[in-house]
Amino acid sequence: MSTPANDPGRRLIRSLSERSRGEGWEAPEGDLAKYRSRWRSALRFVLQRGVFRLVVRSAITPSTVVHRRVKTVRGPFVLVANHSSHTDAPMLAQGLPWAQARFLSTGVAADYFFRVWYRRFFVRALFNAFPIDRDGSRKNSGFSRRLLRSGVPILVFPEGGRQQTGRMADFKPGGAALAISVGVPVIPAAMVGAHEAMPKGRSWPVPGRPPVGVVFGEPMLAEEGESAVAFMGRIRERVQALYDENYETILGRPLPGDEESA
Template identity: 40%
Template sequence: MGVKDELKVMAEGFRWGRRPLVPRSAEEHAQPKVDRVFPSDWARSDAGVAARQVLLKGAMHPLVRNELTLRVFGRDNLEGVDPPLIFYSNHSSHLDATLIMCTLPDSWQAKTAVGAARDYFFDVWWRQAFTALVYGAFPIDRTRGAKGAVDKARELLAEGWSIVVFPEGTRSADGHLQRFRHGAARLALETGAGLAPIAIVGAFQAMPKGRFWPRSGRPPVTVRYGEPFWPSEGQTHQELSLRMTQAVTQLFHEERTTWWEALHRAQRGETPSLVGPQGPDWLRRWEGSRPVGRKGPAKVWE
């Protein structure tokens, strides 16, 4: 058995999202869960940044390239833009944060931190350390008021750090886009930080919720970076959230057609929704898992 196969077996055996189970008969005797705060600032120190660069370039990026057929577009939209930015993306797979950190230009990658779910990634020490080191991550509480996470995000932006957030709040169970929560929009309005949309196409098909390793066959995945934009004066957080959704939707349509057609459809207000039609959950999952073409969108000269 090779190293890759051993890693897959180990990944399947871990309870990645939770602590070890307590037998039902012993639940009433179990000690109450202690709410601990795991420090992550060390991962954004000079030494932490250097270690992260080595891990991303020497291990994570080659592993991603080995397991996926990866295509990246739009990084030129970040040229000449001053940090910090709030990078935001659709969220359908645990691949998403890794794909973003592995495809960001070096100048951005070195000073970008990912907002990660506290109840999932910061519940046991080894996962806390890995998440903080590889992603420069800071915890976001999805179950209670997230004031602490907002304060940390605001602090990072003030220090010149860009952040990565997933406005849907959790991974999509069926691959379709979920409603954006307003936290990122509020943060942009409060801080004046720009918003950089990202569309990740194919991650759900490659590694949907419930899988801990990509499917075999190097499934195709595309990461598209859109043009950053800034909140307008007098804009409400609802209006900004809508614009954020539209920007990601346009990038998806750009992947399915061409940049030119996607742009014109957006200007005419004709960009198809990514939410998908209402229907049985199994049918939405089946439709959301439709294989992504390996050739990508047609070129205008083809």
């Protein structure tokens, strides 16, 4: 016998697929509809996992680790990752299982990517991108929340910019606040080796096809009454743990600092 949708007992269900279906989402309308377009997702599959994957593999040696519960997520979610280089967004989009990645939307600077038609076409075709205001105009304020409510998962880099030194910065709580307000899970992900392969200031990875890995961890849900700051603190700890635990396997050398303690 199935549990009624309005039964309080549903709150105790910890299955991420059940949670997402239980919350539900609105049918996208107007400009939002393109973010769940099937023909656009088919084009993105060809570009991301065909053409662009060949470009990525020509420059770096990629690897992917995916926690088994990632595949149980249905519907919208917030993908949260550390931000090391321009390789991050394509690696995350390519590494996530397609059932979860097909509508994944990445926020990009509106003033740079959305004002010129060919840049707008490129980021929409490749990353299902949505605009983020950097000029204080708030023209696109609330767009990421509307996407989640329309069934579109989003990618968030909570450090606010690429790492300067390779060390993970503090995470801003906006992504956690979105997940809490809409009632969706967070998938934590760690980019490993991206800073070493393509530090800030370079327009192309260093020679020799350096190793770069993306690790998707077990999806997370906010606890009852947990604040966005506290939830993002837990998410950052998980991303840092994923990074530390997989560093040596992916890069073939000990994590800096471990050599001294060995």
